[in-house]
Amino acid sequence: MDYEIIDCIDCGTEYCPCHLALSGDCILCSHLQGNEFCDCKNWHGVCIYKELFDNGFKAKEGRKTYKCKILNKTLLEENLLELRILVSKALAESLNVPGSYVFMRAPNDNLYYDTPISIMDVDDENNIVSFVIELKGIKTKSISNLNEHDDILLRAPYWNGVLGLKNLNKTHDKNVLIISRGIGFAPMMPVLKKLYTRGNNISLILDKGAFKTDYIDELINKYNITPIYMNTIDKGELPKALKDYLTINKFDLIHIDGPDILISNIITYNDDSTSYSCCNNAKMCCGEGICGACTSRYKGHVVKRLCKVQVDPKFIFEGRRLI
Missing domain, CATH: 2.40.30.10 (Translation factors)
Known part of the structure; x- marks a missing residue:
C-alpha cells in the first residue's frame, strides 16, 4: 500500500460533528477545514457539514x-x-x-x-x-x-483503541497471527473474539513481559487456541525465534498488541503483502481531539489526532517526527 486512507472513528455516529468541526480541524470534511470545495477524504454516506448545519452550527453532545x-x-x-x-x-x-x-x-x-x-x-x-x-x-x-x-x-x-479496523473487519476465513505483550493481553481479547467468529485460523504469540500472571487463560480456553509463549522484544529488536517464525509462516493479517517499538519492528521486518491492525498507544486525555495529548506530528506539518483518526498501521510511523 502506498496511499494513506484516513478515517474518523466518530464519523456518522451520534457524536459527529464534534468540536473539531467548529475550529476548522475536522478530520474528513474539506469545508470544515476551511476549503471552498467539497472533497471529503472518506465518504460515509453522511455529509458532516450538513449535519452541523442541521444542528444549528453546534457540536453534537459528547459522551x-x-x-x-x-x-x-x-x-x-x-x-x-x-x-x-x-x-x-x-x-x-x-x-x-x-x-x-x-x-x-x-x-x-x-x-x-x-x-x-x-x-x-x-x-x-x-x-x-x-x-x-x-x-x-x-x-x-x-x-x-x-x-x-x-x-x-x-x-x-x-472506539479508537485499535488502529487498522478496516483490515480487521474485512478478514474472514484467513490465516491470522495475533502477537500480544504484557498489558496488551486485555485489549487483545475483543480482537481475538472478532477474528474467531469470522472463521479465521488463528495463531497466537504471547509475551508476559514484566508480569507473571496468565490472566487471560480462562478467556482463551473458550476459543480452543493453544498460545505460543516467547519473548517478543530483545534490547529493542525482534528476537531470532520471532523472526524465524515470521519467515517460515505466512499470514494474511497480523494483529499486534504491544509497545510501538514492537509494532514498528514487525511491520518493517515482515512481508509487505500482509495486512495489519494494532493497539493504539497514543496518550489519551480528553478522547475528543481537543487537548492535543494524543497528537503525533509528521513531515509536511501534518498533525494526526490519534484519539479519532483511523489509519492503517503501516502509516503510524512513516514520516513521524520523533523530536
Whole structure:
C-alpha cells in the first residue's frame, strides 16, 4: 500500500460533528477545514457539514459519564488489577467491539483523574464489562482504592483503541497471527473474539513481559487456541525465534498488541503483502481531539489526532517526527 486512507472513528455516529468541526480541524470534511470545495477524504454516506448545519452550527453532545457498580475486584499481582463492572444494557452493547475503551475514575475524584482503560471482555447477557488495569500512577492507584460494590464513573463509549479496523473487519476465513505483550493481553481479547467468529485460523504469540500472571487463560480456553509463549522484544529488536517464525509462516493479517517499538519492528521486518491492525498507544486525555495529548506530528506539518483518526498501521510511523 502506498496511499494513506484516513478515517474518523466518530464519523456518522451520534457524536459527529464534534468540536473539531467548529475550529476548522475536522478530520474528513474539506469545508470544515476551511476549503471552498467539497472533497471529503472518506465518504460515509453522511455529509458532516450538513449535519452541523442541521444542528444549528453546534457540536453534537459528547459522551456521557455513567455511574456504574464494581461487582468484583481482584488484585492479580502487585501492580495488576482486574475489575468486573455492572453497566447498562446499552453501554455494554456499545462497548462490545474491538478497540473499545472508557475513561474511568473514582466518584470522589474530579475529571482530571479520568484515565483511559481498554475493554478486556463484555458479558452482554449480564451487562458486565471486565477490565485489567496496570497500576502505574495516581489515576490508576486512586481506582485501586475502590472496593467491591462501590460506585465508579465511566465516560463512554470510545472506539479508537485499535488502529487498522478496516483490515480487521474485512478478514474472514484467513490465516491470522495475533502477537500480544504484557498489558496488551486485555485489549487483545475483543480482537481475538472478532477474528474467531469470522472463521479465521488463528495463531497466537504471547509475551508476559514484566508480569507473571496468565490472566487471560480462562478467556482463551473458550476459543480452543493453544498460545505460543516467547519473548517478543530483545534490547529493542525482534528476537531470532520471532523472526524465524515470521519467515517460515505466512499470514494474511497480523494483529499486534504491544509497545510501538514492537509494532514498528514487525511491520518493517515482515512481508509487505500482509495486512495489519494494532493497539493504539497514543496518550489519551480528553478522547475528543481537543487537548492535543494524543497528537503525533509528521513531515509536511501534518498533525494526526490519534484519539479519532483511523489509519492503517503501516502509516503510524512513516514520516513521524520523533523530536
